Amino acid sequence: MNTLTAAWDWLTSAAHWNGDGGIWSRLGEHLFLTVVCLLLSCLIALPIALVLGHLGKGGALAVNISNVGRAVPTFAVLVLLLLTPLGTKGEWPTIIALVLFAVPPLLTNAYVGMRGVDRDTVRAAKGMGMTGRQLMFHVELPLALPLILTGVRIAAVQLVATATLAALAGGGGLGRIITAGFNLASTPQVVAGAVLVAVFALLVEGLFEVAQRLAPDWARGRAG
Amino acid sequence: MTAPPDDCLARNDWICGAYLSSRREILVDAVLQHLQLTVVSVLLGLLIALPLAIAARRWRWAAAPVLGLTTVLYTIPSLAMFSLLLPVYGLSASLVIAGLVLYSLTLLVRNLLAGLRSVPEETRRAARGMGYGPVRLLLAVELPLALPAAMAGLRIATVSAVSLVTVGAIVGHGGLGNLIYAGMNTYFKAQVLTASVLCVVIAIAADLLLLGAQRLLTPWTRV
Numbered sequence: 001m002n003t004l005t006a007a008w009d010w011l012t013s014a015a016h017w018n019g020d021g022g023i024w025s026r027l028g029e030h031l032f033l034t035v036v037c038l039l040l041s042c043l044i045a046l047p048i049a050l051v052l053g054h055l056g057k058g059g060a061l062a063v064n065i066s067n068v069g070r071a072v073p074t075f076a077v078l079v080l081l082l083l084t085p086l087g088t089k090g091e092w093p094t095i096i097a098l099v100l101f102a103v104p105p106l107l108t109n110a111y112v113g114m115r116g117v118d119r120d121t122v123r124a125a126k127g128m129g130m131t132g133r134q135l136m137f138h139v140e141l142p143l144a145l146p147l148i149l150t151g152v153r154i155a156a157v158q159l160v161a162t163a164t165l166a167a168l169a170g171g172g173g174l175g176r177i178i179t180a181g182f183n184l185a186s187t188p189q190v191v192a193g194a195v196l197v198a199v200f201a202l203l204v205e206g207l208f209e210v211a212q213r214l215a216p217d218w219a220r221g222r223a224g
Numbered sequence: 225m226t227a228p229p230d231d232c233l234a235r236n237d238w239i240c241g242a243y244l245s246s247r248r249e250i251l252v253d254a255v256l257q258h259l260q261l262t263v264v265s266v267l268l269g270l271l272i273a274l275p276l277a278i279a280a281r282r283w284r285w286a287a288a289p290v291l292g293l294t295t296v297l298y299t300i301p302s303l304a305m306f307s308l309l310l311p312v313y314g315l316s317a318s319l320v321i322a323g324l325v326l327y328s329l330t331l332l333v334r335n336l337l338a339g340l341r342s343v344p345e346e347t348r349r350a351a352r353g354m355g356y357g358p359v360r361l362l363l364a365v366e367l368p369l370a371l372p373a374a375m376a377g378l379r380i381a382t383v384s385a386v387s388l389v390t391v392g393a394i395v396g397h398g399g400l401g402n403l404i405y406a407g408m409n410t411y412f413k414a415q416v417l418t419a420s421v422l423c424v425v426i427a428i429a430a431d432l433l434l435l436g437a438q439r440l441l442t443p444w445t446r447v
Contacts, residue, residue, distance in 0.1 A: 003311040067383075067431075070380065070383050070384055070387065070427075071383050071386070071387060071424055071427035071428060071431070072387065072420075072423075072424055072427075073386075073387040073388075073390040073391075073401070073404075073420065073423050073424075074387070075390040075391055075393070075401060075404060076390060076401075076404055076416070076419070076420035076423055077420075079404050079405075079407070079408040079416050079420075080416055080417065080420060082408060083407075083408070083411065083413050083416055157299055160301060161301035161302065161303075164301040164302075164303045164304060165301070165302065165303055165391065167303070168303065168391075168393075168394060168405070169408060175301075175303055175304075178303055178304065178307050178394075179394070181307075182307075182394060182395075187310055187311055190307045190310050191307060191308060191310065191311060193304075193307065194303075194304040194305075194307035194308045194310075195304075195308070197300075197301055197303070197304035197307075198300045198301070198304045198305075198308065201299050201300055201301055201304070202299055202300070205299045
């Protein structure tokens with residue numbers, strides 16, 4: 001258990017937390033990447049999924065894109081982007097890879113949510129004379145919200161994981177502590193970095209869990 | 225003085241036939257390692273997931289901790305998972321396998337449990353009425369009926385494992401991931417692209433193979 005005490009010492013040493021490349025700055029990078037890319041991928045995926053779901057078109061694409069996303073290794077995409085001309089443009093390869101892997105769960109869940117709205121409800125809304133736009137924003141979207149939010153949660157956890165892997169391809173974030181540990185052949189630092197990443201990922205997941213518990217009933221799919 | 229050869233390797237093209245022919249052995253070795261890591265970890269995962277799912281089905285109190293623990297494991301990013309196992313396994317293939325087993329557990333347990341729970345109570349009662357004991361009930365009735373859901377989980381777990389093996393490159397046991405990692409450090413475009421494409425091909429082939437096995441094993445689901 002020497003490694004664990006050494007990892008603990010590494011974590012509790014103030015020198016490792018402050019300064020450029022310290023834990024705080026790596027955490028900031030990780031958080032920044034996760035939040036920015038979550039917003040970007042929501043902006044890309046949700047409008048497409050809502051319109052496709054409303055029109056009932058492109059279902060095969062929206063559902064299968066998740067399977068494709070699973071088969072393509074994140075690490076491979078990160079390295080491929082790094083070797084393109086984009087690779088010299090700072091964090092862009094990382095951001096693009098992160099968005100690419102966050103879009104599929106968002107798209108699939110939002111589409112399935114929109115299509116899962118009870119057809120009788122849709123017909124009733126149409127019978128009341130609602131326009132397509134009203135139907136989409138006042139009926140389908142609120143009823144699909146629980147599944148859309150599940151998609152956002154899956155995407156956020158996926159983003160944290162992908163941002164960690166970005167360190168393998170030279171990106172920033174908490175993963176850098178792990179890769180630096182491997183380069184220094186310092187098992188305590190590797191373990192300390194891994195603990196930080198794991199705690200961060202579980203915190204993000206936990207935050208969504210709590211938010212879902214506290215959310216009003218209509219956002220949890222228990223509208224009465 | 226001879227001029228440097230003007231082939232796709234020298235130009236560092238993305239697509240390069242000369243790379244395929246000159247590095248065939250390296251590629252075959254990497255693919256074999258990739259397949260071996262995937263198959264061993266998914267089979268081990270299945271071996272551990274099955275009793276867990278059966279226990280969670282039999283005893284109601286066991287379900288929540290089993291599902292909770294495997295979900296927590298699944299949330300941990302792959303790079304961190306492999307790193308956490310470093311003190312236990314060192315820089316070895318066992319480390320990659322252990323990490324992949326832990327990931328596949330979530331998908332396998334969840335789907336196996338869903339499959340076992342989908343067996344109708346009447347079916348169970350009918351089997352008991354015909355004199356089936358608990359073991360025979362499980363083997364001859366419940367498990368076969370849980371197969372479609374279990375196979376769906378197995379397919380997802382296998383495809384995910386194929387893609388996650390690449391991260392094993394951090395400890396030098398990543399199958400095709402090793403080639404991607406080395407290609408990144410030497411800026412070798414053809415190697416990175418070839419290895420990436422091979423990864424996707426393996427994933428798709430494994431998925432189709434399991435889909436075929438599922439259709440053979442569950443003829444009653446075919447309409």
